[in-house]
Amino acid sequence: MARSAQSPQQDAQQTPQSAPQSVQQSSLSPALQTMQQSAPQSRSQQAPQPQSQPNPQPQSRPRVANDSLHTHYAARPTVDEWTDDRVMDGYQQATAHIGHDDEGELVATFVRKNPRKLTASERFRRWRYAMRGHPLAIMYVHGWNDYFYRRHASEYWESLGIAFYAVDLRKFGRSLRDGQTPGYIENLHEYAVELDALRDQIVRELGEHVRILLIAHSQGGLSSVLWINSEMPHHVEAAALNSPWLELQGNRMFRILSTPVVQVFRLGGGKTVMPMRDPGFYSRCIRRVTGGDWDYLEHPLVDSSLFLPRAGWMQAIYDAQYEVSKRLDIQIPVLVCTSDRTMLQGTWDEAMREADTALDVTAIRQAALNVGDVVTLATIRGGLHDLSLSRSEARRRYFRIVTAWASLMAWRRTIPVRHMAAALDAVAAGAGAA
Numbered sequence: 198m199a200r201s202a203q204s205p206q207q208d209a210q211q212t213p214q215s216a217p218q219s220v221q222q223s224s225l226s227p228a229l230q231t232m233q234q235s236a237p238q239s240r241s242q243q244a245p246q247p248q249s250q251p252n253p254q255p256q257s258r259p260r261v262a263n264d265s266l267h268t269h270y271a272a273r274p275t276v277d278e279w280t281d282d283r284v285m286d287g288y289q290q291a292t293a294h295i296g297h298d299d300e301g302e303l304v305a306t307f308v309r310k311n312p313r314k315l316t317a318s319e320r321f322r323r324w325r326y327a328m329r330g331h332p333l334a335i336m337y338v339h340g341w342n343d344y345f346y347r348r349h350a351s352e353y354w355e356s357l358g359i360a361f362y363a364v365d366l367r368k369f370g371r372s373l374r375d376g377q378t379p380g381y382i383e384n385l386h387e388y389a390v391e392l393d394a395l396r397d398q399i400v401r402e403l404g405e406h407v408r409i410l411l412i413a414h415s416q417g418g419l420s421s422v423l424w425i426n427s428e429m430p431h432h433v434e435a436a437a438l439n440s441p442w443l444e445l446q447g448n449r450m451f452r453i454l455s456t457p458v459v460q461v462f463r464l465g466g467g468k469t470v471m472p473m474r475d476p477g478f479y480s481r482c483i484r485r486v487t488g489g490d491w492d493y494l495e496h497p498l499v500d501s502s503l504f505l506p507r508a509g510w511m512q513a514i515y516d517a518q519y520e521v522s523k524r525l526d527i528q529i530p531v532l533v534c535t536s537d538r539t540m541l542q543g544t545w546d547e548a549m550r551e552a553d554t555a556l557d558v559t560a561i562r563q564a565a566l567n568v569g570d571v572v573t574l575a576t577i578r579g580g581l582h583d584l585s586l587s588r589s590e591a592r593r594r595y596f597r598i599v600t601a602w603a604s605l606m607a608w609r610r611t612i613p614v615r616h617m618a619a620a621l622d623a624v625a626a627g628a629g630a631a
Contacts, residue, residue, distance in 0.1 A: 264383040265467050265509065268303070270296035274394045276307070283371065284498055285348055287314040290371060293394045300378060305391035306371035307398055308345050308363040310355055322358020326610060332403040333410075333608050336395055336433075337363040340415025340442070340583075341380060342504035344370020346493050350585050353596055353624040357616055360403060364395045366417075370498050379499065383467055383509045385517045388420045389428055396430050407432055410607040412599070414439040414583055415556070419517050422568050426525040435607035437532040437599045439584050442514070443521050443564035446541055446557040452518055459511050467509025478545060478554045483586050488550065491586060518564070527569030530606040534595060535561050536580035536587075551579035551588065573602060593625035 262268035274295045282288035285308070293305045315323075326333050335354050339345055345363035354361045365371040366388055368380055382388070400407055409432050413421035418441025425436060445452040462469045480501075483489040535558040540549050565572055575598050577584050579591040587595065597617075604612045 262298075262384065262387050264298075264387075266298035266300065266381075266383070268296060268298040268387065270303075270390055274305075274390065276394065276398060279309070279311075281311075282308060284308075284344075284346055287311055288348075288351075291398070292372075293391060293398075295367065295390050295394065301374055301376055303367045304372050304374070305367055305394065306365040307395055308365070308371075310351060310361065315355065319355050319358060322616070323360060324358075326358055327404075329610070330406060331608070331610070332360065332407045333358070333610065334360040334362065334399050334403055334407050335410050335412055336392075336399060337361065338392070338411065338413035338417035338421050339363070339365070339369065340417045342501055343414070343417075344372075344498060346498075347585060349624055349627045352627075353620050356620045356623065357600070357612055360399070362395060362399055364391055366391055366420075373499055378468060378507070379503045379505075381468065381507060381510055383513050385416075385420045385513050386423050386427060389424045392421070392424045393428065393430065396432060400432055405432075408434045408608050410434065410603045411436040412439065413437075413441065414585075416442050416514070419443060419514070419521070422521065422525060422527065422531075423517055425529065426527050426568075429528065433529065435530045435532070435603060436527075437603060437607075438534065438565075439595075440535050440553060440556060440558070440580075440582050441533060441561060441565070442518075442556055443533075443568070444518055444557070444560040445515075446539075446560065452515060452522075456515055459508055459515060462508035463512060465508070467507065467512075469508045471506045471508055471511060473506045476543060476545075478549050479582055481545070482550050482554065482581055483583075489586075490588065521564055521567050524567045525569060529569070530571045530573070531565075531569055532573045532575060532599065532602050532606070533562065533565040533568075534575045534577055534580075534584055534598065536582070536584065536591075537576045537578045551581075551591065553580070553582045555582040571606075573606075575602075589625045593621050596624050597621055 262270070271294060274293050276294075277292045279289040279291045282290040287310065289309055289311050291307045293307060294302065295305055296303045323332065337345060337350070344365045351361040351363070367382070368377050373379055396409065399409060411421055411425070411433050413436065418438040421436060421438070422441070422443070424430065425433065445455070459471070462471055480494060481487045481489070483491050484494050485492050486495070536553040537558070538552040539556070539558045540546060540552040540554050541557065562574055565574060577587065577591050577595045577598070580587045580595060581591075584595040585592065600612055600617055604610055
């Protein structure tokens with residue numbers, strides 16, 4: 198059952214009159230400074246409306262979400278047969294029909310490597326783990342304004358004999374339908390529907406003895422810790438979080454101080470667009486044509502400019518982060534990986550190619566201690582926000598740390614050193630296009 202957290206407003210009422218130095222205006226990210234300065238003045242005198250208490254997640258479906266979209270879920274999601282993926286050659290996708298809301302049908306899309314495309318060594322390594330009693334698998338959850346296209350990541354794990362599954366969440370990537378608001382949701386707990394469905398799909402295909410490592414990035418990491426904490430999903434043995442959005446830039450105090458700003462924008466409706474400007478530095482770090490290592494973003498499935506920060510979505514992020522700040526009780530091991538450096542500024546600097554230009558790594562690492570009793574923190578020197586897209590050496594370090602940690606904490610299986618070395622060489626050398 199999902200825990201019901203108090204409203205962030207109650208936290209805001211306890212805010213001291215003067216904020217600590219770490220959250221003064223000079224330390225705020227440019228995008229969030231703009232958000233504060235641009236709140237509608239005509240409504241700024243109104244008292245923020247109290248937020249409703251999050252409803253506990255019911256154990257049965259069908260159900261109706263407590264949101265303005267009037268979301269209804271299917272009693273049991275149905276999953277179509279696997280077909281050729283429309284993004285990545287040699288991969289397959291399967292559509293999960295999970296319900297509907299005022300914008301139309303809700304679907305999630307699962308992605309895997311086509312089993313017929315597995316190499317002989319990949320088949321053998323999968324078989325060997327199964328014969329030892331436990332097939333191994335990964336389920337991957339993407340972040341905001343994102344979907345699954347990271348072929349190099351899936352190929353890395355598949356080369357080790359570990360089956361890789363990803364999901365495009367509702368209204369992202371392959372799952373976005375005409376007439377839908379890209380990425381919009383009002384309660385991150387609702388993603389439990391598609392995460393449960395993907396976990397069930399993996400168990401159906403690999404068997405009851407499968408051991409699953411969940412890997413989640415950015416907003417996907419925040420959604421995933423709520424899911425694990427609330428649902429205690431079976432077969433998920435551990436979670437490795439890649440720069441999870443567990444807290445805002447500037448730390449908990451800034452989230453408390455900025456909550457009324459979000460609530461003012463919500464007076465105009467949950468889909469009210471908030472003035473949070475993206476200077477484009479992160480994509481500049483990734484794209485090969487602008488000095489990065491990757492061609493993935495040259496032919497995006499969805500125009501990234503359509504993903505606009507909206508007040509209802511931002512409140513969902515705040516509510517989830519508030520829940521984390523009040524401490525979760527995750528019972529499985531959690532690995533939290535971040536870059537060693539944050540660069541949140543309004544002007545370009547070449548040093549951004551080896552830093553997180555999206556989130557505050559110090560705030561993430563502090564918040565990570567609230568997710569459970571067994572939490573490992575790992576710093577990837579020179580890492581980007583998505584550590585798997587970092588430059589070669591940082592990328593190698595990230596995959597090596599996750600693999601070594603997961604072999605001990607998730608799978609309890611030794612990954613042969615020579616197999617791991619070859620896979621690391623490949624992932625460090627490779628630069629990908631979908």
